[in-house]
Amino acid sequence: MHEHEGGLADVGAEGSRLGRDDVDRAVRRLAGRVWRTPVVRCDRLDALAGTRLWLKAENLQRGGSFKTRGALLAVERLAAAGSRGVVAQSTGNHAIAVALAARATGLPAVLVLPEDAVPTKIDLIREAGAEIVFAGTVLAERMAMVESIQVLRGYDAVDPYQNRDVVVGQGTATAELIGQVAAEGGRLDAVVVPIGGGSAIAGACLAAAGEGLAVVGAEPDAVPAFTAAVRAGGPVTVPAGYTIADGLRPDRIGSLPFDLAHRTVASVVTVSETAIEGALRAALLHARLLIEPAAATALAAALDHASGFGADVGVVLTGGNVEASLVTSLLPGLDVPS
Structure with missing residues (x-):
């Protein structure tokens, strides 16, 4: 894994037209129409990460994802x-x-x-x-x-990255996570979110505004579209290598998500295929959660880096629509962190 460090600052001109209030309105619009997915704790994963992990199980959402x-x-x-x-x-x-x-x-x-x-x-x-x-x-x-x-x-x-309703809607998952942890008497220091086209990380940045927590992105080594965009000063198309994280294969970050997130994200971790596979197995065998590789990318980043993010770290497990054949192919060796 590799880590890109960013700074905390206000969002850019286009993104500044969206804010935490938009996420709050989206929460109200969605009330009773999407599932309020559970936040899962797992002692084994906490021990591996060296900190407390709060797993937002959007793999259990309607349609199988956030x-x-x-x-x-x-x-x-x-x-x-x-x-x-x-x-x-x-x-x-x-x-x-x-x-x-x-x-x-x-x-x-x-x-x-x-x-x-x-x-x-x-x-x-x-x-x-x-x-x-x-x-x-x-x-x-x-x-x-x-x-x-x-x-x-x-x-x-209905663009998955450029549509404002899509971005604020995705942010409601992080907003729920923050509220659910608070209801348990906790307070998140950071939240880790996978990055594909960028709506998840942008929504998380909106939801985290004013909460005093760091937003951390995770993307595959094979498709580092956000990392490349930060280095270039704007979205660029990257050579896309193969990754099992099919949900994170977009080879270019959306301009709206980049505008919202590039100055706000605390850091971005790039994750190896081996680490993604290991995190998928760990979620299944330790936390009893079946997640897809995109969600496992965020978990992998948390397992390797969360101890540096604070005592309480949220992870948005964005989906669970995974091929049964992929899961069975990863289980025989049972090379899972323990």
Whole structure:
């Protein structure tokens, strides 16, 4: 793992139009419509991390991930405005969430996935009744397809990174975590969130505003899009190597998430494939939580670095839509931290 250090400061011009109040409003809009997922404690994982970990189990959320939060807000707003239908690109979980939200609002939906999308996620999208279109393996190819469908069908795009409702919706998971820890008499020193296209880290930064806690990002060594953007001073496309964390494969951070997060994030940890695999096994065998590799990326960062973040560290386990074959392939050796 490698760590990029950033500074704590105010968000940039575009991001400054969003704040903690927007997350609070989103919490109220979502009340009773998404599950208030539990926060899990595990003595074995605390011992490994050398500090207290508070695991926000969004793998148990409707649709199998925290993406349900933002997609529901975004699609409902479009439906209320008279949308003819929605289209979105995704590596999987955002597409599942948009498909479910579209079904709930009666809108047709087209979801654009990479050709190497995880079969489990494809099945969940189809079960929700949405249409799937495959387009290449990189972000630019999916974006081009979304634009084509917008022109041909007149559908509205629900971007997983640039949509403001999506970003504040994702932030409600971190806001809930902060509140749940406080209800137990605790106070977080930091929260660790995985980084793909950036909505999770941006939402976490909004939710953490004024709370006096550090926001830490975690991304795969193979796709360090946020780290590269910080070094370049803005979003750049990075060569995307293979990672089992399919949810973190976007090769470019969104401009809105970057604007919101790049000055606010305390640090970003890049995580090896071996560490991601080990964290997935540790979550399953020690905490009895089945999480997908994107969520395991955040847990891996916490297990290796959390002792430096403070006495109480939250980890947003963003999803649990993982292939059974991947899980079984990682279990035979049982090379899990103990």
